[in-house]
Amino acid sequence: MSRITLTSAVMSLALTTAASAQTEIELWHAMGGALGESVNQIAENFNASQDDVRLTPVFKGTYEETLTAGIAAFRAGEQPHIMQVFDAGAATVIGAKGATIPVQDLLSDNGVDFDIEDYISGVRYFFADSDGKMIGMPFNSSSPIMYYNVDALEAAGVTPPATWEEFQETTAPALAAAGYIPLAQSHLPWIFTENFHSRHNLPFATNDNGYGGLDTQILVNNDAIKAHFTALTEWQDAGYFEWYGTGWGDNQTPFEEGKVAIWLGSSGSFGGLAQKDLGFDFSATYLPYWEAVTSEPKQTFIGGAALFAMSGKSDAENAATARFFEYLTAPETQVLWHKETGYVPITEAAYEMAAAEGYYAEQPAAEIGIKQLSLAAGENTRGYRMGFYVQIRDVMNREYGRILTGETSVEDAFATIEEEANQLLSRFAQTQG
Amino acid sequence: MKRAGFTTVSLPVLLLLPQLVIIAVFFYWPTVVALQSSFYLQDPFGFGSTFVGLQNYIDLFGSREYRRIASFTVVFSLLVTFFSLAIALVLAVKADKVLRGARTYRTLLMWVYAVAPPVAGFIAVIMFNQSWGPLTEFFGFFGHDYMVGVNFNDTAFSMILASVWKQVPVNFIFFLSGLQSIPRSVREAALIDNRSASGRFWDVTFPLLAPTGFFLLIINITYSLFDTFGIVDIVVKGEPGNNPMTLVYKVYVDGFRGNDLGGSSAQSVILMVLVLALTIFQFRLIDRRIHYT
Numbered sequence: 001m002s003r004i005t006l007t008s009a010v011m012s013l014a015l016t017t018a019a020s021a022q023t024e025i026e027l028w029h030a031m032g033g034a035l036g037e038s039v040n041q042i043a044e045n046f047n048a049s050q051d052d053v054r055l056t057p058v059f060k061g062t063y064e065e066t067l068t069a070g071i072a073a074f075r076a077g078e079q080p081h082i083m084q085v086f087d088a089g090a091a092t093v094i095g096a097k098g099a100t101i102p103v104q105d106l107l108s109d110n111g112v113d114f115d116i117e118d119y120i121s122g123v124r125y126f127f128a129d130s131d132g133k134m135i136g137m138p139f140n141s142s143s144p145i146m147y148y149n150v151d152a153l154e155a156a157g158v159t160p161p162a163t164w165e166e167f168q169e170t171t172a173p174a175l176a177a178a179g180y181i182p183l184a185q186s187h188l189p190w191i192f193t194e195n196f197h198s199r200h201n202l203p204f205a206t207n208d209n210g211y212g213g214l215d216t217q218i219l220v221n222n223d224a225i226k227a228h229f230t231a232l233t234e235w236q237d238a239g240y241f242e243w244y245g246t247g248w249g250d251n252q253t254p255f256e257e258g259k260v261a262i263w264l265g266s267s268g269s270f271g272g273l274a275q276k277d278l279g280f281d282f283s284a285t286y287l288p289y290w291e292a293v294t295s296e297p298k299q300t301f302i303g304g305a306a307l308f309a310m311s312g313k314s315d316a317e318n319a320a321t322a323r324f325f326e327y328l329t330a331p332e333t334q335v336l337w338h339k340e341t342g343y344v345p346i347t348e349a350a351y352e353m354a355a356a357e358g359y360y361a362e363q364p365a366a367e368i369g370i371k372q373l374s375l376a377a378g379e380n381t382r383g384y385r386m387g388f389y390v391q392i393r394d395v396m397n398r399e400y401g402r403i404l405t406g407e408t409s410v411e412d413a414f415a416t417i418e419e420e421a422n423q424l425l426s427r428f429a430q431t432q433g
Numbered sequence: 434m435k436r437a438g439f440t441t442v443s444l445p446v447l448l449l450l451p452q453l454v455i456i457a458v459f460f461y462w463p464t465v466v467a468l469q470s471s472f473y474l475q476d477p478f479g480f481g482s483t484f485v486g487l488q489n490y491i492d493l494f495g496s497r498e499y500r501r502i503a504s505f506t507v508v509f510s511l512l513v514t515f516f517s518l519a520i521a522l523v524l525a526v527k528a529d530k531v532l533r534g535a536r537t538y539r540t541l542l543m544w545v546y547a548v549a550p551p552v553a554g555f556i557a558v559i560m561f562n563q564s565w566g567p568l569t570e571f572f573g574f575f576g577h578d579y580m581v582g583v584n585f586n587d588t589a590f591s592m593i594l595a596s597v598w599k600q601v602p603v604n605f606i607f608f609l610s611g612l613q614s615i616p617r618s619v620r621e622a623a624l625i626d627n628r629s630a631s632g633r634f635w636d637v638t639f640p641l642l643a644p645t646g647f648f649l650l651i652i653n654i655t656y657s658l659f660d661t662f663g664i665v666d667i668v669v670k671g672e673p674g675n676n677p678m679t680l681v682y683k684v685y686v687d688g689f690r691g692n693d694l695g696g697s698s699a700q701s702v703i704l705m706v707l708v709l710a711l712t713i714f715q716f717r718l719i720d721r722r723i724h725y726t
Binding site: 062064065067071074075089092093095096097098099244245246247250253254257388390391394397398399400401402404405407420423431432 | 695
C-alpha cells in the first residue's frame with residue numbers, strides 16, 4: 001500500500017517536472033461527441049509526438065457558444081492560444097484586427113513553410129483576407145453534398161439526379177411513386193443559399209462577396225434563388241420535398257429511418273452515417289444545379305470551422321501554436337481526421353495519401369466532398385465575408401421557415417431578407433469604426 | 434415609547450456595507466454598463482466602437498420582427514400566468530378538501546417544482562418528438578400533424594404547456610397554505626349563510642385568497658417573462674428559425690449568439706424599464722386595494 005502511494009507520488013512529481021519544461025497551449029473547440037474524441041485523439045498524438053509542447057483541448061459547447069466564450073475571455077485577457085471559429089463567425093473574428101495572428105504569418109515567422117497552393121482549391125480562401133492571406137487555419141472543413149439511399153433509387157429505377165430539372169421531371173416522381181419522400185435537406189442558408197450561389201457562380205454580395213470591404217450589400221434577392229424556392233414550395237405541395245424545421249438532426253433522421261430517399265447534408269456527416277446501422281446502402285454525389293441557370297456548374301466552398309491563433313501570447317507560446325498547426329496539416333494527421341470524421345483533408349498531399357491508401361476505392365462517397373471542392377472555380381466561389389452573419393442566417397432561416405409553412409410568399413421573404421441583412425451589414429460596419 | 438437605535442453612524446453603515454457592495458457590483462454596475470453600451474455599436478472583441486445615440490432603440494422599435502416577438506411575449510405571458518394560476522387554484526381547493534392521504538397528494542403535486550426549466554423543456558422536446566413523441570402521436574390520433582420546430586403554433590403550444598406544467602406546483606403550494614390560513618370560524622359562518630359551494634368560494638374564499646393570489650400574479654408574470662428562457666431555448670433547440678421566442682430569448686440570440694452587444698444591451702434596457710413599470714404597478718396601484726389579513 002505504502003509503496004503504491006510512494007510510487008504514485010514519485011510519478012506525479014516526475015510529471016510535474018516534465019510539464020514545467022513544456023510550453024502549455026490550450027485549444028477551445030466546439031466538437032462534441034465522437035468529433036470531440038477525434039480532437040482529443042489528435043491532441044494526444046501531438047503530445048506524444050514531441051516533448052516541448054503540451055496541447056490541451058477544451059470543449060466549449062456549440063460554435064456560437066465557443067465564439068462568445070472566446071470573446072469574453074479575450075476581453076478579460078484570458079484567451080486560449082487557439083480558438084475554433086465557424087464559417088458564419090469569420091467576419092467577426094477576422095474583422096477584429098489584432099485579436100488573432102494570421103496563420104500564414106504565424107507559420108512563416110516560426111520557420112514553417114507555407115504555400116497556399118498546397119491546400120485544396122475550395123479550402124484556400126474562405127478564411128483569408130481580401131489579399132488572399134490565410135488568417136484562420138481550416139480545420140473541420142466540409143461542403144454540402146447529396147446523400148442518397150441506394151436501395152430506394154434502385155427500387156424507383158432512377159439514378160441520382162445531376163440537375164434539379166432531372167430531379168423534378170424524373171427522379172422525384174419515380175421516388176414518390178415508390179413510396180418515398182424524395183428530398184430533404186438540413187441547412188437552408190448553407191446549402192440552398194450560400195453554396196447555391198457558388199455552385200451557379202452567382203454573386204452573393206457586393207464587394208467581391210464581402211471580402212473587399214465593409215460597405216457590403218447582400219445580393220440574395222435574385223431571380224435564380226427565388227425560382228429555386230418557388231420550386232421547393234411546388235415540390236412540397238407535390239410531395240417531392242419535406243421540411244422538418246430548422247434543426248439539422250430533425251431533417252437527417254427521416255433519411256436515416258429510410259423515409260427520405262435523398263438528403264442534402266454535410267460531407268462531414270459521412271463518418272457518422274457510415275458508423276450507423278442504417279439498414280440500407282447509401283452513397284453520395286455532387287449537389288445538383290439548375291441547368292436553366294448555368295451549363296457550367298462550379299465548385300462549392302467550405303463550411304465548418306477554422307482554428308485561429310489568438311494574439312497576446314508570448315513568442316514561445318506562439319511558436320508552440322505554430323508547431324501544432326504544422327502537425328495538424330501533416331498528411332498523416334489529416335488522413336486520420338478525414339477517415340474518423342468524414343471532414344475533408346485540407347491539403348492536396350493528404351488527399352493524395354488517402355487515395356494512395358485505397359480509401360476511396362473502399363468508400364467512394366468519402367471522396368465526393370473533396371472532388372466537389374476541387375471542381376472549376378469561378379469569380380463567386382471563394383465564399384463570403386459578411387458581418388453579423390449569424391443573425392443574417394437567423395433571418396434567412398426564419399423567412400425560409402415562413403415560406404415553407406405558407407406564412408409568407410417567396411417574393412416577400414426575399415425582400416425582407418435583403419432589407420434586414422443590409423441593415424445588419426451596415427450596423428456591423430459601424431461596430432468596426 | 435422608547436425607540437432602540439444606534440448611537441453612532443458608522444456601525445450601521447458598516448453592517449450594511451456587505452449588502453450594498455453586493456448590490457452595487459452585481460446589480461448597479463451591470464445596469465450602468467448595459468445602459469452605456471446600448472448607445473454604441475461595438476466590435477465584440479473590444480477594438481472598434483461607434484457612438485450611435487438612440488439608433489439601437491430606433492432600430493428596435495422600427496423592426497417588424499421585434500414587435501412580433503413583443504406581442505408573442507405578451508400573449509405567451511398572459512396564457513402561462515392564467516393557466517398556471519387557474520390550474521393550481523383548482524388543485525389547491527380540491528387538495529384542501531382531501532382528508533385521507535392528504536400528504537401524499539400534496540407531495541405528488543409539488544414534485545414537479547424540483548424540475549429545472551431546461552429539463553422541463555427537454556421533457557417537452559421528448560414528448561413532442563417529430564417521429565415518435567407520445568403527444569405527437571396523441572395529436573396524430575385526432576388527425577393533427579403536430580410538428581414542433583416547423584409549425585409556429587405547435588411550437589408555441591409546447592412551450593406554454595411545459596411552462597405551465599413547471600409552474601403549477603409553486604402556485605399550488607402558496608394557494609394551499611393560503612387556503613389553510615383562512616380561519617375555520619369564517620368558513621363555518623359562510624356555511625350557514627350560503628349553501629352553494631361555488632357561491633361560498635367566490636364570496637368568501639376567493640377574496641380572502643386575494644393577497645396570495647396577487648403575490649402569485651406578480652411572481653408568475655416575472656416567471657413567464659424571464660424564467661421560461663430555459664424552456665424556450667431547449668424547445669427551439671438553439672435555432673430560432675421561424676419559431677416563436679420571447680423578448681428575453683431575443684436578448685440572448687442577438688447578444689450571445691450574434692455578438693451584437695449594442696442591440697442586445699438596448700433590449701435589456703427595455704426589459705429593465707418593463708420590470709420597473711411592473712414593480713411600480715405592483716406597489717402603487719394594486720397593493721392598496723388588497724386587504725392583507
